[in-house]
Amino acid sequence: MxxxxxxxxxxxxxxxxxxxxxxxxxxxxxxxxxxxxxxxxxxxxxxxxxxxxxxxxxxxxxxxxxxxxxxxxxxxxxxxxxxxxxxxxxxxxxxxxxxxxxxxxxxxxxxxxxxxxxFAWSPYEVLEVDPEFIVHKLNVDPLYPLKKQKSRRSVKEHVETVRQKVKRLKEAGAIKEIFFPEWLANTVVVKKKNGKWRVCVDFTDLNRACPKDLFPMPKID
Known part of the structure; x- marks a missing residue:
């Protein structure tokens, strides 16, 4: 049984x-x-x-x-x-x-x-991809000036959510700590439909620095 x-x-x-x-x-x-x-x-x-x-x-x-x-x-x-x-x-x-x-x-x-x-049951169980197999790079215009956003204050609940998210990403090897960044963007915490928090990053300045693809991937939905 x-x-x-x-x-x-x-x-x-x-x-x-x-x-x-x-x-x-x-x-x-x-x-x-x-x-x-x-x-x-x-x-x-x-x-x-x-x-x-x-x-x-x-x-x-x-x-x-x-x-x-x-x-x-x-x-x-x-x-x-x-x-x-x-x-x-x-x-x-x-x-x-x-x-x-x-x-x-x-x-x-x-x-x-x-x-x-x-099988990986969460994105934090996925192993790092060999750079010889595939590499993802941002197409940043070298002539665009570097942007460092000013620090924005967050509520205590958001701070704890971001801290936990960053900890999991570091443990999974998805991100690493940089002490003197050339680009700096604030985190944005958004509530999902199920009531939990989603941690995003304000990439407004970075998107402006990246030339748009003239032939983007077609929408499949």
Missing amino acids: YPNLFKGLGLKNEDLSKYDKPLMGFDGQMVILEGQISLPINMEGKEVMVTFIVVASFSPYMAILGRSWIHAMGAILSTLHVKVKFRTEQGIAIVRGASVKDKERVEMLMFLVQNVDM
Whole structure:
């Protein structure tokens, strides 16, 4: 049983009993075990008790019913037809599995889970780009006079927001400290729709110093 189903049933760690045997995942890695729990499983009116091993790992599945459930149900499996048949008081019950489209979706999710370390979940996790691969430079007119804006006072709430933003950018290696800048622009703090603050920079003077591109990128929205 995976965490999404465990939490969805309102179960707690106190409901688990100890499980000491090692368990290997589909990717060949050892799985972190939380414990085991016995629950009644009702399918097509036939109910059996099944002991689930609760694992602390992500999966597109909610739970996997193994050999113990198959034997308890007296079920017959057909992987070719993706069906399970078992006898009930009302007759033979048939449970159909996922379609091909669902299988492809599961395979895609499993691929993403196995390669989760290749994704960046925030801009501060992105590594620096090799300058030999790509370099971004400003097209500043060398004849344009250098501009240093006068310092503007900010409210205490804005100061703390800017300090946190600068700290994250420095830790990510996106910016570095300059003690004698030739250009100097003030920060502008704007409230977003969700109520949080966005830190911007007043690049008015810098934009004036950069000649406009005669062939800008087309708008795609």
